[in-house]
Amino acid sequence: MSRIKVLPQYVMPKQAMTNFAGRVAGHKGGSMTTSLIRWFVGKYGVDMSEAANPDIASYPSFNEFFTRPLRDGVRPLAASDYVCPVDGAISQFGDIDDHQIFQAKGHKFTTAELVGGDQTLAAHFQHGHFANLYLSPKDYHRIHMPCDGRLTRMIYVPGKLFSVNPTTARGVPGLFARNERVVCVFEHPEFGQFVMTLVGATIVGSMATVWHGVVNPPRMPRICDWHYEPGQVSLKKGEEMGRFLLGSTVVMLFQRGAITFNPDWAPEGKVRLGEPMGQRPRAT
Numbered sequence: 001m002s003r004i005k006v007l008p009q010y011v012m013p014k015q016a017m018t019n020f021a022g023r024v025a026g027h028k029g030g031s032m033t034t035s036l037i038r039w040f041v042g043k044y045g046v047d048m049s050e051a052a053n054p055d056i057a058s059y060p061s062f063n064e065f066f067t068r069p070l071r072d073g074v075r076p077l078a079a080s081d082y083v084c085p086v087d088g089a090i091s092q093f094g095d096i097d098d099h100q101i102f103q104a105k106g107h108k109f110t111t112a113e114l115v116g117g118d119q120t121l122a123a124h125f126q127h128g129h130f131a132n133l134y135l136s137p138k139d140y141h142r143i144h145m146p147c148d149g150r151l152t153r154m155i156y157v158p159g160k161l162f163s164v165n166p167t168t169a170r171g172v173p174g175l176f177a178r179n180e181r182v183v184c185v186f187e188h189p190e191f192g193q194f195v196m197t198l199v200g201a202t203i204v205g206s207m208a209t210v211w212h213g214v215v216n217p218p219r220m221p222r223i224c225d226w227h228y229e230p231g232q233v234s235l236k237k238g239e240e241m242g243r244f245l246l247g248s249t250v251v252m253l254f255q256r257g258a259i260t261f262n263p264d265w266a267p268e269g270k271v272r273l274g275e276p277m278g279q280r281p282r283a284t
Contacts, residue, residue: 028060037065044138050074067141067243070273077238080276082146082259085196085241086250087139090269091132093261096253101130111253114197115183116157116223124193129254131261133271135244142243143198143250146277149186151233152193156215156224157181159200181251182207182215184241191280195253198242209242210235238274257281 029036034057041048041056048054052069059065077083092102099122100108112122135141159180180200187193198207200216208214211233212226235241259278265271 033061036062046138063245066245070140075272075274077274078276080278081280082277083237084271084273084275084277085144085146086133086135087272088133088135090265090267090271091134091249092267093131093265094129096125096128096130099126114251115195116155121185124255125253127256129259131252133250135248140273142240144273145235145237145239145241146252147188147191147237149188149194149235150230151184151211151228152187153185153228154209154212154226155183156220157183158220158222180216182209184209191258192255194258196241197251198244199249199251206245207242210240
């Protein structure tokens, strides 16, 4: 049934729709922009009381509303080794089966496919751990660090622009390794390497990081790779690392033995930024 529901996505003009949505979201249209934001808040039940600026009429563009910061203190950081990096819902999480990441019933993709084909990078996460977190339209759309990390590399991987909602995840094979994405590779002195992948989707106008700014558009036709030296970019647990202009998914990879996930986590469960995501297993 899920495959039937997603069939129209194979033929719809996803690129054109995304480009159009990006132009609309970035347009400063005065009262028209305010009306669009007001409709969106009502349609999706956005809680503006959590925003640093709750005044809908003060946002000059939809993008500035969509990437609005939160008020100080509304997402305290838990005292755990890893905290949840976003507001959203758990798509899937768990152990990586050799190199295979579970997407949904009947669908898997490999770590190498996710990171753009780099087998050497993917090998670091053999038998490791993963978490796929989905950000719905109503959610806060900035992405924060699950733990301290030093950035070593960023990879832009061109791809499709399928929706990433739960129905599509159940119906499109290898979805997160087929869509456009930005792979961010970090190093922690105790936890080892970890990856945070920002996955694009239909009408996701762009993805940005705090060190690079907007990565797309333009949508490059080939894989682009940036490397960072020690001391260039280091971020603390809970610090912002990027944002989506319209919603999408974050896929995280951790090395074997680096994390034991929160026992309260379950697929489709709601999560919030700063909540406990997991602990590093302690030696016994």
